[in-house]
Amino acid sequence: MKRSVGRRLIGAAAVGLLLAAVVAWAATDTIVLGSAISQTGKYAREGKFYVDAYTMTVDAVNKQGGVKVGGKTYKLELKLYDDQSDPNLSVRLFTQLVTSDKVNFLLGPYTSGITIPASSVAEKYQIPMVQGGGASEKIFDRGYKYIFGTLPRAEFYFLSATQAAVNLKPPIKTAALLYSNEAFDRSVAEGSRQLLKEYRIEKVYDEQYQPATQDFTSILAVIKSKNPDLILVAGHAENSLNFIRQSQAADVNPKMWVFTVGPPTADFRQALGKAAEHAYGVTPWLPDMDIGGEVFASAREFSKQFKARFGYEADYHVASGAADVLVYKFAIEKANSLEPTKVRDAIASLDVETLYGRVKFEPNGQIALGQVLIQIQQGKLVPVYVAGKFAAKPIYPMPKWSQRK
Amino acid sequence: MLILQVLINGILLGGLYGIMALGMSLIWGVMNIVNLAHGALIMLGAYITFWAFTLLGWDPFLSLPVTVALLFVYGYLLQRFVLNLIVRAQLFITLLITFGIEVVMINLARILWSSDLRQVTPAYAGSNFSVGGLTVPYVRLWVFVTTIVLSVLFLLLMERTRLGRAIRATSQELRAARLTGIPVARIYAVTFGLGAALAGAAGTLWGMLFPITPTMGGALTLKSFVVAVLGGLGTMMGPIVGGLVLGLAESFSSTYVGPTYPNAISFGLLVLILIFRPTGVLGRREGG
Numbered sequence: 001m002k003r004s005v006g007r008r009l010i011g012a013a014a015v016g017l018l019l020a021a022v023v024a025w026a027a028t029d030t031i032v033l034g035s036a037i038s039q040t041g042k043y044a045r046e047g048k049f050y051v052d053a054y055t056m057t058v059d060a061v062n063k064q065g066g067v068k069v070g071g072k073t074y075k076l077e078l079k080l081y082d083d084q085s086d087p088n089l090s091v092r093l094f095t096q097l098v099t100s101d102k103v104n105f106l107l108g109p110y111t112s113g114i115t116i117p118a119s120s121v122a123e124k125y126q127i128p129m130v131q132g133g134g135a136s137e138k139i140f141d142r143g144y145k146y147i148f149g150t151l152p153r154a155e156f157y158f159l160s161a162t163q164a165a166v167n168l169k170p171p172i173k174t175a176a177l178l179y180s181n182e183a184f185d186r187s188v189a190e191g192s193r194q195l196l197k198e199y200r201i202e203k204v205y206d207e208q209y210q211p212a213t214q215d216f217t218s219i220l221a222v223i224k225s226k227n228p229d230l231i232l233v234a235g236h237a238e239n240s241l242n243f244i245r246q247s248q249a250a251d252v253n254p255k256m257w258v259f260t261v262g263p264p265t266a267d268f269r270q271a272l273g274k275a276a277e278h279a280y281g282v283t284p285w286l287p288d289m290d291i292g293g294e295v296f297a298s299a300r301e302f303s304k305q306f307k308a309r310f311g312y313e314a315d316y317h318v319a320s321g322a323a324d325v326l327v328y329k330f331a332i333e334k335a336n337s338l339e340p341t342k343v344r345d346a347i348a349s350l351d352v353e354t355l356y357g358r359v360k361f362e363p364n365g366q367i368a369l370g371q372v373l374i375q376i377q378q379g380k381l382v383p384v385y386v387a388g389k390f391a392a393k394p395i396y397p398m399p400k401w402s403q404r405k
Numbered sequence: 406m407l408i409l410q411v412l413i414n415g416i417l418l419g420g421l422y423g424i425m426a427l428g429m430s431l432i433w434g435v436m437n438i439v440n441l442a443h444g445a446l447i448m449l450g451a452y453i454t455f456w457a458f459t460l461l462g463w464d465p466f467l468s469l470p471v472t473v474a475l476l477f478v479y480g481y482l483l484q485r486f487v488l489n490l491i492v493r494a495q496l497f498i499t500l501l502i503t504f505g506i507e508v509v510m511i512n513l514a515r516i517l518w519s520s521d522l523r524q525v526t527p528a529y530a531g532s533n534f535s536v537g538g539l540t541v542p543y544v545r546l547w548v549f550v551t552t553i554v555l556s557v558l559f560l561l562l563m564e565r566t567r568l569g570r571a572i573r574a575t576s577q578e579l580r581a582a583r584l585t586g587i588p589v590a591r592i593y594a595v596t597f598g599l600g601a602a603l604a605g606a607a608g609t610l611w612g613m614l615f616p617i618t619p620t621m622g623g624a625l626t627l628k629s630f631v632v633a634v635l636g637g638l639g640t641m642m643g644p645i646v647g648g649l650v651l652g653l654a655e656s657f658s659s660t661y662v663g664p665t666y667p668n669a670i671s672f673g674l675l676v677l678i679l680i681f682r683p684t685g686v687l688g689r690r691e692g693g
Contacts, residue, residue: 181665209664212624214615217414218659224540225407241522241616248531249542267521271616275531401531 031067031338033058033328034079034103036093036118037133038110041085046110046317050133052310053321054078054107060295060305067329069336076325079103087114094121104338105130107324108149110317112136119147128344130327132320137187140364146340148327148347148361150320152284152369154184155191158232159370161258161280162195164385165230168396172229172256176205178219178243179234185211188234188260204228211236216243220250229397231257237268240279248275248401255397256280263376277378278398282371285316285356286383289372289391293353295326302355323356330359357387406538411660412653413539419652420549421610424556425625426632426644428603434638435576435596436492441503443629444622445510446601450476450608451525451617452518458525465525465613466547472605480601484594492593507622514619523617530613548610552645555606559599560641572596631675637685646686650674 035054038047058076061067067074079101083090090109097103098121108131109118115134122129123144135151165172175196179189186208196203204226209219220243223231231254233243240262262268263281285299292298296305302322306314327347332338335346351360362368373385375394384394429443440446450472457468487506491498533542563569574582575592583589611617611625628651636647651671658670678685 178664207664210668212668213664214624215418215655217418218411218656219664221407221410221414222660238522238616238618241524245524245531245614246542249533249540249544251533251535251540271522271524271526273524273526275526 029072029074030077031074031105031328031332032077032079032101032103033105033107033325034094034097034101035107036081036083036090036097036109037107038085038114039082041083043085043110043114046133047085049315049317050107050110050321051080052306053132053314053318054080054325056306056309057295057322057325061325061329064295067332069332069338074332076329083109083114085114087117090114090118091121094118098122098125098127103127105328105340105343107131107321108133110134112139115139115149119144122146126344127340128347130324130347132324133317135366136184140362140366144365146344148365148367150323150327150356150359150367150369152371153191153362153366154187155194156368156370157188157234157260157282158192158195158258160373160385161230161232161282161371162192162199162201163370163388164373164390164394165201165256166199167390168256168394172201174202174204174226174228175230175232176223176226176228176254177203177207177232178205178223179208179232180211180213180236180239181208182211182235185234185260192232192234201230209235209239211239213239214242216246217250220246220252224250224252229255233257234260237262237265241268241272244272244275244279251401253398253400256394257398258282258373263374264381269376269379274404276376277404278376278395280373280375280384280394281381282373283316284369284371285319286372286374286381287314287319289383289386291353291357291387292355293326295329296322296355299355319356323354323359326352326354326356327359407660410539411656413541415653415656416649417541417545417549417652418656419649420552420645421607421614421648422628422632422651423636423645423648424552424603424610425607426629426636426648427556427559428600428607429626429629430633430636430638430644431603432597432600433633435572436593437496438488438492438499438503439496439630440600441500441626442507442510442622443600443604444624444626445507445514446476446480446604446622447608447611447625448514448617448619448622449479449510450605451612451621452514452523452608453605454609454612455518455523455525455617458527464527465609466551469551469606469609472609473602476605476608477598477602479598480604481594481598483601484597485590488597489590489593507626511619511622518617518619520619523612525612525617527613544613548613551606551610555603556642556645559603562599563641568595572599631671634675635678635685637682637687640685640687643685643687650686 037050038044058078062075081093106122106129110133112134115131116138123146128146130148132150177192179185205223240259258280263279264283269276287303289299296302303314330352331343331346331350335342357369360368372383374381375384382392384392432438432440453472454465454468457463533540571587571592632647632651635650636643654670655667658666
């Protein structure tokens with residue numbers, strides 16, 4: 001008897017094991033996301049942000065039940081190569097991912113310079129590529145159908161600022177627009193002109209300057225004579241710094257001023273000291289925002305997990321990369337198919353809330369996302385206008401220089 | 406009103422350009438070295454001021470003599486032990502070695518101070534006064550006054566002292582100077598020291614108005630070069646006049662032509678001067 005019980009147990013165990021194996025086999029259905037990203041070379045620093053972001057998001061999706069397609073559950077899997085920061089190698093590796101590794105979908109590399117050629121591979125083989133590392137319009141103005149990007153475009157840099165400006169009390173009526181004559185800042189200015197028109201803010205000054213400009217006194221003399229409520233400045237951190245300091249010396253007092261670059265960086269605020277106070281800046285994402293969705297309930301939660309696992313603070317590159325993986329989860333479930341063309345259409349019509357903000361793409365494939373408007377208040381960055389509403393009370397109008405302590 | 410404001414802005418900026426170029430013009434005129442490390446010397450002066458301000462809490466105007474003295478010693482040693490090796494070499498070699506010095510200095514600055522933007526911000530940095538609708542920043546005014554004082558001191562040194570006469574003699578006729586017993590090697594070192602000291606002073610003043618970075622020097626070398634040529638080599642007042650011309654040209658072109666034009670106008674001016682008055686605004690005629 002004893003022996004037969006033993007045998008039965010063994011038999012049951014065997015059946016159990018077999019069942020488990022069958023289940024496991026079923027569960028090993030995977031969706032492979034492939035990418036070549038810089039892990040060595042000059043973009044290694046930012047490349048690591050994306051590798052870590054992809055890894056963490058894939059693990060989180062799998063932990064929370066994977067991706068469901070047609071009643072079946074799939075796990076996500078990553079297939080990553082190192083492009084050594086070389087655009088030519090990147091193209092070769094992406095071709096290899098598509099033709100011989102036969103990955104299901106593509107995630108992007110880092111920087112526009114590499115994304116531009118790499119995205120041509122995706123387009124050629126009609127495999128979607130969702131990327132979070134390239135914002136240049138050159139990626140999106142070629143009429144490609146399979147390339148999607150989650151970094152906001154230059155034209156929208158001042159979207160949140162303009163929206164906030166007209167909703168302040170008293171609302172902003174006039175604006176000055178000053179931008180460096182580099183391609184990116186010219187795009188920012190082009191978009192800003194449209195925005196000012198759309199939100200009926202009168203533009204009283206519109207000039208470009210050379211990025212190497214140190215002395216803004218003459219520019220400031222003219223701006224001062226126009227007395228605008230709002231000043232928008234697109235340029236380098238050094239330009240923003242000079243502009244603010246010389247405004248103080250020239251006693252230029254707008255109600256609000258916003259800079260594309262500078263306010264979010266620590267050395268900028270340190271160099272300016274108290275003069276930086278009340279300046280507005282923009283950033284696509286901040287780690288302590290209360291936005292979130294499925295998989296990651298909030299940006300704050302995401303940042304905490306990220307820091308615990310990788311030992312450094314997540315920035316907007318990381319959040320953008322995480323959003324790319326989530327796009328696939330949501331789009332595949334929406335399409336209920338692994339067919340590249342169907343998933344592509346699902347991505348194009350996607351509209352979801354994530355830790356990174358609302359993910360919804362423009363017809364050209366770039367995300368329709370504004371920047372978060374931040375203000376320096378007592379030396380700290382305070383997100384004041386996030387996703388179409390005020391998140392904190394802005395200090396407005398800015399106190400005049402003569403009234404500041 | 407705007408035109409007066411622009412005029413004031415141009416003059417105040419021009420003074421700073423003048424003192425920037427004074428040292429370069431001196432070294433160029435006396436030793437026939439176009440010192441490509443001039444901007445790096447200005448950068449060094451700015452960082453010394455930055456350190457004095459942040460670590461010791463010294464006001465930049467107080468630390469100015471210290472910066473000048475340190476840069477003099479640095480310049481003296483640099484000439485004595487490095488540049489002296491090539492003092493008779495062709496122009497190309499001197500360009501190469503001063504360029505090399507610049508590269509070394511920039512990278513040392515990166516290690517010492519990192520590439521972060523730095524700024525010297527005394528409490529009065531942003532203060533100003535208004536006269537009849539015109540705004541004059543105090544710091545720029547004091548920077549201008551300091552420039553004038555330093556230039557006058559420098560002029561007195563060159564015109565009224567034995568040392569100044571020796572420097573001018575060396576510059577004008579090397580062989581005769583040597584025959585009269587002027588220690589030419591030491592005069593060269595002192596000259597380079599003086600040039601570096603003036604660059605250091607310019608650095609202190611620059612750092613009160615603009616951000617300090619390890620790479621700030623390149624553009625300043627170029628600007629000093631333009632100013633030195635505009636004003637005329639071999640004249641003591643030349644760089645000051647050249648600085649004012651450049652400051653006003655930039656200020657007016659930025660206001661009335663557009664903020665992207667100052668460089669085009671400045672270099673256009675340089676070309677015109679080289680065509681019509683090759684020796685500069687105040688320069689002597691060749692062989693005069």
